[in-house]
Amino acid sequence: MIELYHAGLSTCSKKVRLCLKEKGIDYVSHYVDTSRFEHHHPDYLALNPNGLVPTLVHNGVVVIESSIINEYIEDAFPETPLRPADPGKRAHMRLWSRFSDEAATLSYAFTLASGNGFANALRGLDEAELEARLEQFPLPERRAAVAKALLEGGASDAELESSRARAVAIVTQAEQDLAKAPYLAGDDYSLADVNMIAHIERFRDRILPGRFTPQTYPRTFEWFGRIMDRPKVKEAFANSAETRPTPPTSVSA
Ligand SMILES: N[C@@H](CCC(=O)N[C@@H](CS)C(=O)NCC(=O)O)C(=O)O
Numbered sequence: 001m002i003e004l005y006h007a008g009l010s011t012c013s014k015k016v017r018l019c020l021k022e023k024g025i026d027y028v029s030h031y032v033d034t035s036r037f038e039h040h041h042p043d044y045l046a047l048n049p050n051g052l053v054p055t056l057v058h059n060g061v062v063v064i065e066s067s068i069i070n071e072y073i074e075d076a077f078p079e080t081p082l083r084p085a086d087p088g089k090r091a092h093m094r095l096w097s098r099f100s101d102e103a104a105t106l107s108y109a110f111t112l113a114s115g116n117g118f119a120n121a122l123r124g125l126d127e128a129e130l131e132a133r134l135e136q137f138p139l140p141e142r143r144a145a146v147a148k149a150l151l152e153g154g155a156s157d158a159e160l161e162s163s164r165a166r167a168v169a170i171v172t173q174a175e176q177d178l179a180k181a182p183y184l185a186g187d188d189y190s191l192a193d194v195n196m197i198a199h200i201e202r203f204r205d206r207i208l209p210g211r212f213t214p215q216t217y218p219r220t221f222e223w224f225g226r227i228m229d230r231p232k233v234k235e236a237f238a239n240s241a242e243t244r245p246t247p248p249t250s251v252s253a
Contacts, residue, residue, distance in 0.1 A: 002027040005044065007034045007053040008117070008243040012066040012104055014198040016054045018236040019070040022194060023080045024253040029242040035117035040136040051138040066104075067097040070191050082191045092177075093185035096192035099170050103199035106163045108142070110206040112149035122150055167207045171200070171217050178219035189227075197227045198237070 004020065004027045006013035020027055032038045032053050039051050048055040048064045056063045056072065063072045074083050084090050112119045125133060130150060137143035148155060155163075174196075177184050184192035200220070204212040214221045227233055242251055 001059060003030060003057040003248075004028070005030045005032050005047065005053060005055040005057070006242075007032045007039070009237070009239065010034070010053060010116075011107065011198040011202050012052070013054050013243075014237050015066045015100065015195055016056065016069050016073075017242075018197070018233060019073050019082065019191070019194050021232040021236050021253055022082060022189075022230075023073065023077055025073065025077055026250065026252050029246075029249050029251045031242065031245050033117075033245050035121040037121070037133065037136070040133075040138075045138065049138055051136070052142075065101075067101055067191075067195055070097075070195060074191065082189070082194060084186055084188060084190055086186070089186040089190075093190050093192040096184050097195050099173070100195035100199055102166065103170065103196075103202070105141075106166055107199070107202050107207060108145050109149060109155040109160065109163065110202075112146065113154055114206055119149075122146060127151075164207055167203045168211075171203065171208070171212065171220055174200070174220040174223070175217050178223050182223070184223075193223075193227055197224070197233060200224055201228070201237075 002020070002025060004016060006017060006029065008031070032044060034053065038044060039048070039053055044055075045051055047057065047062050050064065052064070054064075054066055054069065056069045058072070058076060063069045070082075074081070084093055112122075115123070122130065122133065134143050134147055137146065145155075174184060181187050183189050184196060200212075201224075204224070212221065212224075228237075242249060
């Protein structure tokens with residue numbers, strides 16, 4: 001049995017849902033409500049000691065970290081391959097997985113600043129409650145980012161600009177790769193595209209608003225539209241029963 005612990009429309013949850021759906025794998029969906037801090041509950045921390053979503057459990061095997069989860073899914077379910085056969089292209093696919101991991105870190109300060117269910121819940125706490133909540137964050141870097149956003153006036157302009165510059169460098173790399181092939185790691189749709197698409201959506205909306213256009217990044221913009229049009233992307237990214245607080249539900253691919 002495959003169980004996915006995920007949180008609504010968060011980018012890393014989208015990334016793993018998309019991999020499962022593209023490969024036609026059924027799973028049991030467990031909604032982790034980060035706005036109620038369920039990701040800090042001891043039962044969840046026993047699965048994911050970092051206190052982050054998503055987490056995959058396959059026949060008792062617990063896998064954390066979205067890029068590693070997607071590689072695990074590919075290893076366990078090689079049908080409908082999402083990894084190039086060629087070693088060079090495979091290495092390039094993994095470089096994109098690395099960019100995807102980096103993008104999750106880059107976007108954190110922007111999410112905390114602009115708000116989502118989790119950020120808004122943190123903002124609703126008084127100072128003493130927030131201090132107590134900060135103690136619950138297992139990862140010091142996340143704790144520090146939240147403290148900075150909520151107690152110290154937010155990330156500085158220089159820090160935000162440096163994150164924007166990294167996002168621009170990542171999109172510029174996409175532009176170069178897409179000059180050579182239709183997908184990020186070559187001729188075939190792969191985990192490079194699966195792992196990156198939600199982050200490029202986040203760049204468009206939160207990190208580079210107004211700066212990701214058909215004029216600025218024509219090839220990446222075209223790729224973005226093409227990937228967002230895939231039926232499984234629409235399903236994985238939709239506001240649906242599995243992306244809202246619900247009891248565990250079976251999801252068919
Ligand atoms: N490197 C982790 C990042 C996961 C991550 O940042 N998850 C966010 C949702 S997209 C989360 O759990 N946020 C809650 C928090 O930061 O406490 C992965 O790829 O799985």
